[in-house]
Amino acid sequence: MITKEQLSDIIINSEEINTLLAAIDDLIDLKLIIRDIVPDYNLNKGLRNKFISILRELQNKLDPIFAKYLESHTTKKQRKSKSPSKDKILKILESKDYILVSANSSKKILKDLGADPRTIISTGGPLTVEDYKTINPNLPDQALVNITRKCENLLDQIERKDWENADLFFIYDKDNIADRLILEKKALINERIGKEFKEIPVLSWDKLAE
Numbered sequence: 222m223i224t225k226e227q228l229s230d231i232i233i234n235s236e237e238i239n240t241l242l243a244a245i246d247d248l249i250d251l252k253l254i255i256r257d258i259v260p261d262y263n264l265n266k267g268l269r270n271k272f273i274s275i276l277r278e279l280q281n282k283l284d285p286i287f288a289k290y291l292e293s294h295t296t297k298k299q300r301k302s303k304s305p306s307k308d309k310i311l312k313i314l315e316s317k318d319y320i321l322v323s324a325n326s327s328k329k330i331l332k333d334l335g336a337d338p339r340t341i342i343s344t345g346g347p348l349t350v351e352d353y354k355t356i357n358p359n360l361p362d363q364a365l366v367n368i369t370r371k372c373e374n375l376l377d378q379i380e381r382k383d384w385e386n387a388d389l390f391f392i393y394d395k396d397n398i399a400d401r402l403i404l405e406k407k408a409l410i411n412e413r414i415g416k417e418f419k420e421i422p423v424l425s426w427d428k429l430a431e
Contacts, residue, residue, distance in 0.1 A: 244282045247275050274358055288427050306423045313390055321391040323399040330430045352402040380413040389418040
């Protein structure tokens with residue numbers, strides 16, 4: 222999270238700019254839906270699914286930016302508290318175990334903490350095409366073909382690791398929809414690695430980076 226002292230010289234990176242612009246497009250889509258349901262504002266099944274999908278997209282885009290630039294009540298309360306999750310993660314980084322995360326931004330934070338990049342598996346989203354459709358039911362067919370291939374390659378990559386001599390730790394944020402969907406696929410991952418993966422929840426990736 223950005224401190225008040227740092228607010229005067231913030232430089233927003235290009236990825237955040239693109240995310241904000243995409244979020245504005247999502248808001249425009251919401252505005253169009255609202256115009257369509259005037260004056261009673263009733264959402265039929267089709268519009269309801271689209272409405273919820275757009276809200277989920279907005280949440281996924283903006284939550285990391287809110288966490289970085291805005292101070293929540295939870296953050297204020299925990300500012301002076303010790304993070305047991307961070308202690309666990311630092312111990313894992315000293316081992317040869319593997320870490321599973323859902324975003325490349327999380328991978329970068331772990332690398333900054335001293336992780337060997339070869340031990341980090343970043344899914345870049347959910348694990349199955351069905352979960353991608355849960356997040357965005359309006360994905361075009363070609364995108365679904367590419368996502369299916371990506372998910373299969375990812376699961377194969379996970380399976381090929383040396384699980385006889387290493388464990389898998391999934392570091393997740395329970396408020397992140399991709400993380401929640403990955404947790405729902407725990408049995409699938411366990412089957413691929415031949416053992417149960419271990420879970421480490423974090424309250425904030427930005428907090429870990431401090």
